[in-house]
Amino acid sequence: DAGVTQSPTHLIKTRGQQVTLRCSPKSGHDTVSWYQQALGQGPQFIFQYYEEEERQRGNFPDRFSGHQFPNYSSELNVNALLLGDSALYLCASSLTRNTEAFFGQGTRLTVV
Amino acid sequence: AQSVAQPEDQVNVAEGNPLTVKCTYSVSGNPYLFWYVQYPNRGLQFLLKYITGDNLVKGSYGFEAEFNKSQTSFHLKKPSALVSDSALYFCAVRDGAYNFNKFYFGSGTKLNVKP
Numbered sequence: 001d002a003g004v005t006q007s008p009t010h011l012i013k014t015r016g017q018q019v020t021l022r023c024s025p026k027s028g029h030d031t032v033s034w035y036q037q038a039l040g041q042g043p044q045f046i047f048q049y050y051e052e053e054e055r056q057r058g059n060f061p062d063r064f065s066g067h068q069f070p071n072y073s074s075e076l077n078v079n080a081l082l083l084g085d086s087a088l089y090l091c092a093s094s095l096t097r098n099t100e101a102f103f104g105q106g107t108r109l110t111v112v
Numbered sequence: 113a114q115s116v117a118q119p120e121d122q123v124n125v126a127e128g129n130p131l132t133v134k135c136t137y138s139v140s141g142n143p144y145l146f147w148y149v150q151y152p153n154r155g156l157q158f159l160l161k162y163i164t165g166d167n168l169v170k171g172s173y174g175f176e177a178e179f180n181k182s183q184t185s186f187h188l189k190k191p192s193a194l195v196s197d198s199a200l201y202f203c204a205v206r207d208g209a210y211n212f213n214k215f216y217f218g219s220g221t222k223l224n225v226k227p
Contacts, residue, residue, distance in 0.1 A: 042217030101213035
């Protein structure tokens with residue numbers, strides 16, 4: 001089992017650009033959440049997808065959007081990038097019946 | 113609202129000595145508490161969780177945590193620290209019984225284990 005996989009591992013973008021990050025959940029997991037971890041801080045919840053719909057959302061602007069595909073994989077899109085969007089973006093997956101989440105290794109986004 | 117606090121930014125301990133990483137929580141309803149560890153440039157690895165049952169929870173790599181309802185604490189412990197335990201540790205509370213991967217994380221505690 002490959003666990004939760006994220007791509008790419010590193011990314012450099014310019015202010016104002018758009019970025020798409022990808023996540024493949026652990027095999028059989030149907031719920032995916034995204035987190036932003038700024039340097040020196042704990043992860044902050046962005047949103048959660050289940051059955052291809054956004055179910056929960058944290059305190060993030062509409063520039064952050066997502067999608068879940070029928071195979072449960074997910075994308076995180078960020079528009080109009082700001083310097084403050086530089087962070088490690090983590091994807092987590094779980095089964096609805098389980099109580100622990102498995103995290104990917106993250107995508108390090110740098111906005112210059 | 114759910115929240116956790118990790119009062120120590122850094123904990124230093126000598127190899128072979130016991131270690132404690134502190135966490136306090138604030139929740140509405142029953143607490144669903146977790147500890148995760150993060151190594152440099154890596155994602156989070158699950159260590160242990162408290163959902164219900166015994167207050168002493170045993171987890172991966174010899175770690176354990178004690179749930180204390182009266183003190184609203186969930187401190188992470190290990191009887192004998194290893195250099196390889198050096199990492200960033202996060203306490204987290206899950207947002208209720210049915211939000212299976214929506215967590216509120218603490219700010220993290222960096223554990224340094226010296227030989």
